[in-house]
Amino acid sequence: MSDIAIKIDGLTYFYPADEGTAPVDVLRGLTLELESGSFTAVLGHNGSGKSTLARHLNALLLPKGGSVYVFGMDTRMEELVLEIRRRVGMVFQNPDNQIVSNVVEEDVAFAPENLGVPSPEIRERVDEALKMVGMYEFRNHAPHLLSGGQRQRIAIAGVLAMRPKCVVFDEPTAMLDPRGREEVMGIIYKLRREYGSTVILITHHMEEAARADRVIVMDSGLVAMDGSPREVFSNVEELSALGLDVPEETRLLYELRREGLNVPLCALDARECAGALAKYFKKTGDIPSGSRTERNADGK
Amino acid sequence: MESNPILRTENLCHVYSAGTPFELTAVRDVNIEVHAGEVLAIIGHTGSGKSTLIQHLNALIKPTSGRVLYEGRDINESKDSIRAVRGNVGLVFQYPEYQLFEETVYKDIAFGPKNMKLGAQEIDRRVREAAGFAGVPEELLERSPFELSGGQKRRVAIAGVIAMMPRVLVLDEPMAGLDPAGRRDIMENIMGYHRETGAAVVIVTHSMEEAARYAGRMIVMDRGSVAMDGAPEEVFSHGEELRAMGLEIPEMTKLQIELQKLGIELRGTVYTLERMRDELLRLERGRRRA
Amino acid sequence: MNCSALRGGAAVLKDITLGQYFPGDTVIHRLDPRTKILVLIVYITALFFAETPVTYALMALCLAAAIWISRIKLSVMVRGLKPLVLVIVLTSILNILYTKGEPLFSFWIITVTREGVMNAVKISVRIIMLVMGTFMLTYTTSPIMLTYGLELLMGPLKKLKVPVHELAMMMSMALRLIPTLIEETDKIISAQKARGAEFDTGNLFEKARAMLPILVPLFISAFRRADELATAMEARCYHGGENRTRLNVLKLRLRDGMALGLSAAVLGGVIVLVNMGI
Numbered sequence: 001m002s003d004i005a006i007k008i009d010g011l012t013y014f015y016p017a018d019e020g021t022a023p024v025d026v027l028r029g030l031t032l033e034l035e036s037g038s039f040t041a042v043l044g045h046n047g048s049g050k051s052t053l054a055r056h057l058n059a060l061l062l063p064k065g066g067s068v069y070v071f072g073m074d075t076r077m078e079e080l081v082l083e084i085r086r087r088v089g090m091v092f093q094n095p096d097n098q099i100v101s102n103v104v105e106e107d108v109a110f111a112p113e114n115l116g117v118p119s120p121e122i123r124e125r126v127d128e129a130l131k132m133v134g135m136y137e138f139r140n141h142a143p144h145l146l147s148g149g150q151r152q153r154i155a156i157a158g159v160l161a162m163r164p165k166c167v168v169f170d171e172p173t174a175m176l177d178p179r180g181r182e183e184v185m186g187i188i189y190k191l192r193r194e195y196g197s198t199v200i201l202i203t204h205h206m207e208e209a210a211r212a213d214r215v216i217v218m219d220s221g222l223v224a225m226d227g228s229p230r231e232v233f234s235n236v237e238e239l240s241a242l243g244l245d246v247p248e249e250t251r252l253l254y255e256l257r258r259e260g261l262n263v264p265l266c267a268l269d270a271r272e273c274a275g276a277l278a279k280y281f282k283k284t285g286d287i288p289s290g291s292r293t294e295r296n297a298d299g300k
Numbered sequence: 301m302e303s304n305p306i307l308r309t310e311n312l313c314h315v316y317s318a319g320t321p322f323e324l325t326a327v328r329d330v331n332i333e334v335h336a337g338e339v340l341a342i343i344g345h346t347g348s349g350k351s352t353l354i355q356h357l358n359a360l361i362k363p364t365s366g367r368v369l370y371e372g373r374d375i376n377e378s379k380d381s382i383r384a385v386r387g388n389v390g391l392v393f394q395y396p397e398y399q400l401f402e403e404t405v406y407k408d409i410a411f412g413p414k415n416m417k418l419g420a421q422e423i424d425r426r427v428r429e430a431a432g433f434a435g436v437p438e439e440l441l442e443r444s445p446f447e448l449s450g451g452q453k454r455r456v457a458i459a460g461v462i463a464m465m466p467r468v469l470v471l472d473e474p475m476a477g478l479d480p481a482g483r484r485d486i487m488e489n490i491m492g493y494h495r496e497t498g499a500a501v502v503i504v505t506h507s508m509e510e511a512a513r514y515a516g517r518m519i520v521m522d523r524g525s526v527a528m529d530g531a532p533e534e535v536f537s538h539g540e541e542l543r544a545m546g547l548e549i550p551e552m553t554k555l556q557i558e559l560q561k562l563g564i565e566l567r568g569t570v571y572t573l574e575r576m577r578d579e580l581l582r583l584e585r586g587r588r589r590a
Numbered sequence: 591m592n593c594s595a596l597r598g599g600a601a602v603l604k605d606i607t608l609g610q611y612f613p614g615d616t617v618i619h620r621l622d623p624r625t626k627i628l629v630l631i632v633y634i635t636a637l638f639f640a641e642t643p644v645t646y647a648l649m650a651l652c653l654a655a656a657i658w659i660s661r662i663k664l665s666v667m668v669r670g671l672k673p674l675v676l677v678i679v680l681t682s683i684l685n686i687l688y689t690k691g692e693p694l695f696s697f698w699i700i701t702v703t704r705e706g707v708m709n710a711v712k713i714s715v716r717i718i719m720l721v722m723g724t725f726m727l728t729y730t731t732s733p734i735m736l737t738y739g740l741e742l743l744m745g746p747l748k749k750l751k752v753p754v755h756e757l758a759m760m761m762s763m764a765l766r767l768i769p770t771l772i773e774e775t776d777k778i779i780s781a782q783k784a785r786g787a788e789f790d791t792g793n794l795f796e797k798a799r800a801m802l803p804i805l806v807p808l809f810i811s812a813f814r815r816a817d818e819l820a821t822a823m824e825a826r827c828y829h830g831g832e833n834r835t836r837l838n839v840l841k842l843r844l845r846d847g848m849a850l851g852l853s854a855a856v857l858g859g860v861i862v863l864v865n866m867g868i
Contacts, residue, residue, distance in 0.1 A: 090822075092821075097819050100819070106735075113837060114826060114828045119836060179346075273555055274555055274561070275558075278562035386783070399782060399807050401806035411803065416786055
């Protein structure tokens, strides 16, 4: 499938200047196409323009130059705004600042209510969205008494109730603990698997980006790198220069290569890395027993 | 290590809303020690009681039972002892940038020292020194804190606590929400304060990598109690238990486990990248010799 | 040792239950919000008519019955009253001091009268029952339903160009943010205390000044949150009240009629009893 979900052409944006200062260019002629059904991670240090880019995808911000097309719709067409926002849902960093009601199911119903969906269908959508994120049993709870991860799941359900074709996640795990992070990432994978949604994930966590189909690295308002996670993470030095990390496994391989070991450039998780190392060490001789002897010799 | 802890808790308990239907035991019989000059990481998932625990360390919360001792004296003894411990044990909250309030960065950093009733000259010296430790450039001092970037605000807030020159600096998730470079820089600054002044540092974190990289000792909290207390090597060797508490183990320890499954044995528990690299290079030397 | 007493400022803030909603499935929870708002208005009116011990007892009985049916814990109600203690004490003192009548005792320039004490008791009971009645509405009605009810009740005002939907939405957002901002205030107070701030020393002027380190961050945070919330609402297709539908459509049922009838009867009863001097 090679439908284009989002097409960005020469996008520029600047925030209006305060008195006495020049306007700050945030996006400087960015061009990008995202395929329908793809999972793209966007990386970049704070201030690289990631969030500004995200806000163009559902017409929260409008281009100062260039254009953004969402499923063929120009975001500058005022009469299309609701349709665009319905198709492209957005989940923000802080769950507390995107939940509108003190009751879970009323919050999830907010978007369909705005869209004028008939009441029985709203009920259907709310139940479906809450089941999808595993929060159906909590539908009558007060969100502020739930954990951060649970609150973020409710925020996601609130977006899914619009039945969007594309969901943009703007650092959805930044404020969560590891358990909450896993909950949210689990939903993102499920969204891909079961709904075939187009997913755009803005994140600082390299392990999360490693599981995308495509990684885009932004720097000062432009795309600095673009490719599969493997292609992007293989450029350890370039990423470091942009203030970013690579998955620890990849950094390990990079350092081993510098010591002259002929290991692969990149490994995205522990299992892959172990496999690559085992392959390397086992090529010559029986290493497991060798290492065991040495272990004994070292007497620890 | 040192024999006498600078700060310790003695059978510390804290119950919220005691006697109501909302009663909640947040901290249960906790005995921990912080030694002068060490770096200690406190780990636990949300709701494990670590936030309640650290707020006891400078008398922001009073124990329901048990005591907190700074240099052997009960910190809740009197108004004076509470005032003293607020200066000796500095506490940086999560997202501390949201507590900035003054017109200039300088004044905001000076808030703590002023409350300690120090002289103007001493306040000035401390503001500049603290700004230096926290990585706040001189030229920002006269700017409004609200014009700064998120990372800079965080530094100003940390400088505001460092300006009190605490002997124990406690930080709750100091790196939350920052990008990788920002996280590293902030931690380097905190470690700089630790190295140059010999102050003890207590970091509350979810990140096992960061705990492993910086801390000499780790305390793992679970459901209000101390579940583990020891060197990182020791703590990370209990991978299964950590997972059961909703915690991650460091990537490099995961890698070690995967390697073990494939028949490659490493010595001890590996939890940092440097250690892993050195272990693998040792194998490599063995291989080349063979 | 009693720890809650020692926690000071933070404990008081946690007691503010305004804007809190306790989900449940009782008859009172299920009543139409419009009914509940009207019943509350009738209840407050009746409370102002009630003058005699018997009528007060009748009102107290109604309130107690409502609390019992709603299964809201009495301790929660009482906790909600705590922030009002000062108001009640002040009005009582003023009443005792400024009501003329049969003197009970006097010292220096103060004379305490029988009528004064009676008035103070009456006013205190009235305030407490008024607040508890209002709690019954907010505790058993979710903010969204509450504002929906208000919006419908004020519907006729739309003809007069009153922005009814916008007002209702503003109120609903305010109620939504209250628990978050209370939590935030707690955090800011602790953070400033950690920097050696003291809020309970010095004269009135110094105390007021000492509030700045709390108020400034709190305002900034409230604006930031409001701004982010507005963006999130826009992202979820909010565009004012036009063509909006609802998850739960309000329909008046038999129980609503009965509740309204019952409260009207109580109001009538109170008026009759008071006029008969009972």
